[in-house]
Amino acid sequence: MHLKTLLSLFLISFSTIQAQKSYTKTEYGLKAVIDSLVIELQFYSSKNVRIVKSKKGFDFEKNSLSVIAELKQIDFEISDHINQTVTLSSDDLKVSLDLVTGVITFQDSNGTSLLKEKSDGTHLIPKMDLNEYSFRVKQEFQLDKDEFIFGLGQFQKGKMSQRNQELFMRQDNKETAVPIIQSNKGYGVFWDNYSPTTFYDNPELTYFDSQLGDVIDYYFIYGKNADGVVKGIRELTGQAPMFPYWTFGYWQSKERYVSQEETIGVVKKYRDLKIPLDGIIQDWQYWGDNYHWNAMNFGNSNFSDPDDFVEQIHDLNAHIIISVWASFGPETKQYEVLNKKDMLLDFTTYPQRAVNTWPAKPEDPLSGVKVYDAYNPKAREIYWDFLNKGIFSKGFDGWWLDSTEPDHLEIKEEDFENETYLGSFRKVRNAFPLMTVGGVYKNQRETTSDKRVFILTRSAFAGQQRYAANSWSGDVVSNWDNLSNQISAGLNFVATGIPYWNSDIGGFFAWEYPEGIKNPSFQELYVRWLQYGTFTPMMRSHGTNTPREIYQLGKRGDWNFDAVEKFINLRYRLLPYLYSESWQVTSNASTLMRPLFMDFSEDLEALDLNDEYMFGKSILVAPVTESFYTEGKNDSVAKFDKTGSRKVYLPTSTDWFDFWTGEKFTGGQEIEKEVPIDIMPIYVKAGxxxxxxxxxxxxxxxxxxxxxxxxxxxxxxxxxxxxxxxxxxxxxxxxxxxxxxxxxxxxxxxxxxxxxxxxxxxxxxxxxxxxxxxxxxxxxxxxxxxxxxxxxxxxxxxxxx
CATH class of the missing domain: 2.60.40.1180 (Golgi alpha-mannosidase II)
Structure with missing residues (x-):
């Protein structure tokens, strides 16, 4: 071979090696520049890796609002391949970067494919935001066609697997956006972006597309199984603390008890009837009119002695939480202080009008209520200072943080131009609940450790489990379809790593049922909803239009009263199990309300079931979500001449015992279970x-x-x-x-x-x-x-x- 030819081959080989090594090894992974794209891979653990993609020459500072884990050095290897890829290998994960296309591939330690980005699937589209340069950010992935994915928060569509759909993810009353998915292949992806985001999936393409972001930023979490994914999410975003024991008991509420005497009277009535009760909730307007909205004091004369109010509840061996909002009326002291410091946001929120009627009329005067800038740490301190002095000091036991999305009425594009402490409202929109709930938790913890924080909240974002938050599904309408949709909504919510969730037992708006609680058709729905609520992390009856207390149903000996009493008593018998399982949530990153894919990932029949789940690791629950004993919403009589039945699938690989009868069944089959009004199918796993x-x-x-x-x-x-x-x-x-x-x-x-x-x-x-x-x-x-x-x-x- 001629020297010239040999030299040419050497130069080609050398240039290939140089191309292969067009990256820099970092303390936590690597950094590469591919065309105009800067890509950084950072290991947070051997199973959790962060991917950051930015435009070359664009300076940014990204401090995650959700992720609190700190980067730490782990053992990993870095290797080049002849096909111009570089691979980072930890004990559990292989992450490969194509140095020509920029495509990233995730594999387990054995080389089994888990997830791959799409070729040409990274998009950072320049966009101006508050006169600053930013981007619309989009990342496309390729999932297996037969793969199941779960999560994304709470969307009440009746779907279990989240494949083959498009979701617009922006916080709303009944929709909670948490941009985390997990796959039945044992991995999860957290899309760390807070702006309104579109999630899209079909057999060929899956993507997150966010309206605004300085960078593409996501975390790949390899848990090997569903519990492992949840554990990885919580390692990144925080662990869930313990709730007080009493919070796992039964809660009674309605919109609204109009005086402290009425609220106390409800607890007394339960005690007189010897019906278990631990929590009572005081809803809104204890502060007075809407100009004093959320004043965090008792301006309503029907609540003239809040200290005695709380003391009487406690003397009855019960606890009370109270409704607090993320907005303030113009005649409150909070509004005055926050307004002077430019800590209020300017968009239309609830209540829009000054009158306390629903619906308000267009000619009614505006309320002037505004949402506070919860992204501002100083604003959160001001919020807590008023809350502490006006309410917490009275002895209240927890918080119902309502409208934490927050309510956003008559949405206009310019609303998102509001400048918050962290940038435009558009940039951080979906993180509002995380900020406001977190402010209350952190400040109460700094005030005292004698009383555990308990927060009931209407919205959530990734990481909110660390703030002792129990979310609920919003103001759902009372009907059978909505009861059915609660099941998959809650299960996909907890799949994002936030374990505590519930819904208004009976549904919030009962307007479809004439005579409300006196209507047998509504009573049947209410009984079934309460049976389901017995097996959610928080068992809470609540709604408007009609009362929900057990004594409103009738008396002992009546079918409706007896069925409700039976399940409230069952809830209390389950408390040792519940509390022990909640310790597993805190200490071992477990999940209480468990989609079937968590425990039966090998059972293809179980993966996409949207009407069954495990409660803890032993109990299978199959709620009844259709009417058997009344006909139509005007039925005046419940008929029990025939017993309805419900099909139940028992997952494979184990035997099952009927909780009520002890009858044993082999798993891997569908059975028919009779469901008289006081029975909901419950099965306990053998072993x-x-x-x-x-x-x-x-x-x-x-x-x-x-x-x-x-x-x-x-x-x-x-x-x-x-x-x-x-x-x-x-x-x-x-x-x-x-x-x-x-x-x-x-x-x-x-x-x-x-x-x-x-x-x-x-x-x-x-x-x-x-x-x-x-x-x-x-x-x-x-x-x-x-x-x-x-x-x-x-x-x-x-x-x-």
Whole structure:
């Protein structure tokens, strides 16, 4: 070979190597420049990687509002390939960047493909925003055609898998935008952008398209399974703290109790009837007229003694939270202070008019109410200062932060030109709930640790679980379709890593039902909604147009009253299970309300079911979402001459026990379950240990005896948890756990030594141990082999036939 030829080949080879190495290794990954695009890959852990894409020469500073994890060095390898790609490899993940096209591919450590960007699928389109340069940002991906994805927040369309649709994601009353998806392949993507965003998917293309962003910024989370994805989300965006024990009890509310005497009277009535109740909610207008909207004081003369108001509720062994908004009337002190500091946003919000009637008339005077700039940390401090002095100091137990989207009426494009502390309203629109809820949580935590923060909120954004927030589904209309749609809406919401969610039991607007609560058709809907609500993280009855208290339904002996009482009592028996599962949410990033794909990812029949779910890791719930006993919305009589039935799919790979009868079924089949008005299909997975508490009138009335129910057929394990129940001492180790283990082949139950301690820990607990047997039928709780044990904290082994 001639020297000249050899030299030419060397130069070609050298230039190829140079092309392959057109990147810079960084402390956390790599940075590459491809044409006009700057691409940076940053490992947050061996399973979580951040992708940032920006225009060359464009200076930006992006501090995530959702992600609070700090970058830290991990072990990874970097390798070049002859096809001009570079690959970053951690213990769990391979991330490859094509140095010619800029396409990024994600694989597991074995090289199995997980997700790939589309070729030419990165778009940063120049756009002016408040006279500053920015971009419309869009990233396209290619998913497998048979892949399922879940998440995106709350959209009440009745869909479980989020494939094959287009969603416009902007916070609204009944729509909560959380731009996180997770796949049945065991990965998740968090699109870290706060502007209104379009999500689109078809078999060929999936993308996020946001109206504004300085950069494309997303996180790839490889969890290997759904729990792992949620764990990765929370490692990035924060863990969920414990709620007070009492919050898992039953809540009564309506729009609205018009005086403190009426609110107190509701609690008294429940106590007189011996119906369990723990939470009562005071809705709006306790402050007076709309010019004093959200004044955070008791300007309404019907609430003349708020200190006594709270004291009487507490004396009845109940708790009270109160409605607070993200907006202020023009005659409030808050408005005056915030307006002087230019901390109010200028767009039309609720209430638009000054009168307290619905609907308002166009000729009615404007209210002048404005939303505050929750993006401003100083504004959040001012907000809390008024809230603390006017309400929290009175002893209220938590917050109903209403309209945290916030309400945005008569939407105009110029509304998004409002300048917030963090830029235009357009740039940060969807993060408003995260900011306002976070402000209340952080400031209350700084004020006291004696009372756990509890926030009920109408909207949410990625990371909001760290702020003790329990979201609800907004002002839904009372009908069967909306009840059905709540199930998949809630399940996709929790798939984004935010575990606590609920809906107004009965639906908010009951205007489709003449006579409201007196209408048997509405009563049937209400009973079924309450049965479903028994198996959501917060069991809360609420609505307008008609009252919802149990005594409004009728009396004991009436079908409607008895069915509601039965499920409220069931909720209280489930409290030990619920509280222990909530500890798993806090300590192990678990999820309480579980879509079936979380536990049965290999069962293709289960993945896209939109009407069943697991409640904790043992209980399968199949709500009844159609009418069987009334006909039409004007039916005056409920007819029970025939019993309705509901089809239930039992996932494969396990056996199932009917909760009500003890009858055992093999998984992987659809069965027909009769559903009289007081029965909702509930099944318990074989190989489960279920702790059930005593019958009580409020959550903290008494601890025991605790029924330990064993569902045989497989080995089982359960961690029973307890603590002081309403402070943050658990964060410093003040809690106790008891490990239960069932050896199915030996019929042996081992109760481990109690670990940990806390103030008020009972010296002994009475356990009634029950092994459920097939085809046992004896009422609401099937009896079987029983063993009674006074547990003293020491390890104990029992053989149970």
């Amino acid at each position: 489960s240990i279920l702790p059930l508490g005593p019958k009580v009138q409020y959550a903290n009335e008494k601890l025991g005896p605790i029924e330990i129910r064993i569902y045989p057929g497989a080995d089982a394990q359960f961690t029973y948890y307890d603590d002081e129940r309403d402070n943050y001492n658990y964060e410093n180790g003040s809690y106790a756990t008891i490990e239960f283990k069932w050896d199915d082949s030996k019929n042996k139950l081992t109760i481990g030594k109690r670990k940990g301690d806390f103030k008020g820990l009972p010296e002994n607990i009475e356990f009634n141990i029950l092994k459920v047997k097939d085809k046992n039928s004896s009422g609401i709780f099937p009896s079987a082999t029983k063993t009674n044990l006074l547990y003293t904290g020491k390890s104990k082994t029992l053989h149970i036939k």
